[in-house]
Amino acid sequence: xxxxxxNAMTNKKLECLVRWTLGGVFVxxxxxxxxxxxxxxxxxxxxxxVPGYVINLSAIILPFVELFTGLFLLLGIYPRSSAILAxxxxxxxxxxxxxxxxxxxxxxxGCFSVNKNGHTASxxxxxxxxxxxxxxxxxxxxxxxxxxxxxxx
Amino acid sequence: xxxxxxxxxxxxQILVLAxxxxxxxxxxxxxxxxxxxQWDVSEGLVRAGAKNEVMTHDREITRVQDAYALFQxxxxxxxxxxxxxxxxxGHIKGAESLPVYDYDAHFxxxxxxxxxxxxxxITYCSGRECEDSHTLATYLTDDGYTxxxxxxxxxxxxxxxxxxxxxxx
Numbered sequence: 001x002x003x004x005x006x007n008a009m010t011n012k013k014l015e016c017l018v019r020w021t022l023g024g025v026f027v028x029x030x031x032x033x034x035x036x037x038x039x040x041x042x043x044x045x046x047x048x049x050v051p052g053y054v055i056n057l058s059a060i061i062l063p064f065v066e067l068f069t070g071l072f073l074l075l076g077i078y079p080r081s082s083a084i085l086a087x088x089x090x091x092x093x094x095x096x097x098x099x100x101x102x103x104x105x106x107x108x109x110g111c112f113s114v115n116k117n118g119h120t121a122s123x124x125x126x127x128x129x130x131x132x133x134x135x136x137x138x139x140x141x142x143x144x145x146x147x148x149x150x151x152x153x
Numbered sequence: 154x155x156x157x158x159x160x161x162x163x164x165x166q167i168l169v170l171a172x173x174x175x176x177x178x179x180x181x182x183x184x185x186x187x188x189x190x191q192w193d194v195s196e197g198l199v200r201a202g203a204k205n206e207v208m209t210h211d212r213e214i215t216r217v218q219d220a221y222a223l224f225q226x227x228x229x230x231x232x233x234x235x236x237x238x239x240x241x242x243g244h245i246k247g248a249e250s251l252p253v254y255d256y257d258a259h260f261x262x263x264x265x266x267x268x269x270x271x272x273x274x275i276t277y278c279s280g281r282e283c284e285d286s287h288t289l290a291t292y293l294t295d296d297g298y299t300x301x302x303x304x305x306x307x308x309x310x311x312x313x314x315x316x317x318x319x320x321x322x
Contacts, residue, residue, distance in 0.1 A: 034178070035184065036184065037179065037184060037185065037186045037201065038184070038186050038200070038201040038203075041186060041190055041200075041201035042199075042200070042201065042282075042284075045192055045199060045282075052189075052190065052191075052192030052193060053189055055190055055192055055201070056186055056187060056188055056189055056190045056201050056202075057188060057189075059186065059201060060175050060176065060179045060185075060186065060188070061171065061172055061175040061176075063175070064171040064172070064174050064175035064178070065167070065168065065171040065172075065175075067171070067174075068167050068170055068171045068174070069167060069171075072167060078163040078166075078167065080160065080163075081159075081160050081163035081164050081167065082163075082167065084160060084164065085164050085167060085168075
């Protein structure tokens with residue numbers, strides 16, 4: 001098992017594949033939020049976790065943090081720091097989803113689409129999905145040898 | 154440079170870049186929103202609000218009893234902005250369905266049945282967290298109706314008060 005992990009941590013192609021996949025997911029997830037900040041603000045409100053004066057600023061800024069994190073992962077600019085930022089965001093999303101799961105609050109996660117009919121995705125499904133991306137994100141963070149396709153490491 | 158300091162510097166650069174782009178794009182985009190929204194249900198409809206928007210409440214009915222008083226006059230028409238499924242599951246008695254997300258498909262039929270443009274229309278949806286009644290009121294006003302008001306507490310508050318409802322289409 002340890003050998004398999006060590007092999008993964010030095011496999012340049014695997015690191016590149018994971019980094020590009022994670023980057024693509026973040027870019028994709030950011031687009032609909034950038035296109036419809038008003039709807040995304042309502043989704044943040046739906047989480048019932050942040051004070052009202054923070055909601056609009058979060059709806060404006062967060063999608064661009066996702067976008068730049070994704071682009072930097074794809075382009076290989078600061079790959080390790082970008083992956084850390086990606087995992088910090090995934091961690092925040094998982095905490096937010098978990099809190100609402102615990103208190104039985106139904107909401108639209110707003111992860112990949114802004115659904116005007118108030119679609120409520122399966123919270124467990126969301127948590128598992130974020131956890132999988134989080135584990136993927138560990139590879140570019142812990143990777144130590146030279147990486148493929150990086151502009152600035 | 155120690156790894157931690159370097160990581161923090163790089164993350165800070167990404168964040169600064171993202172914040173500058175976010176504020177710039179929001180300022181220039183026609184879809185941009187205000188830096189602060191209205192998220193207190195006790196103050197009325199919750200919404201992000203467009204840039205430079207002056208939130209007006211002069212067309213809102215903010216008390217369910219006021220909406221009921223208008224209902225009792227028999228001279229107003231309630232218009233349900235929610236989708237047809239929610240409408241058939243229960244709506245204000247006598248209300249017309251005009252789903253805001255399928256407005257164009259339904260409007261021709263609606264205006265054929267309600268050609269008087271000075272008829273008082275009261276739009277509603279699912280309460281203060283729902284913007285559809287405001288959107289519908291804007292559409293109806295743009296299409297020529299001159300007396301359109303919005304019952305912001307919508308169907309849930311009406312039903313909770315035990316006021317007349319009906320089911321089906």
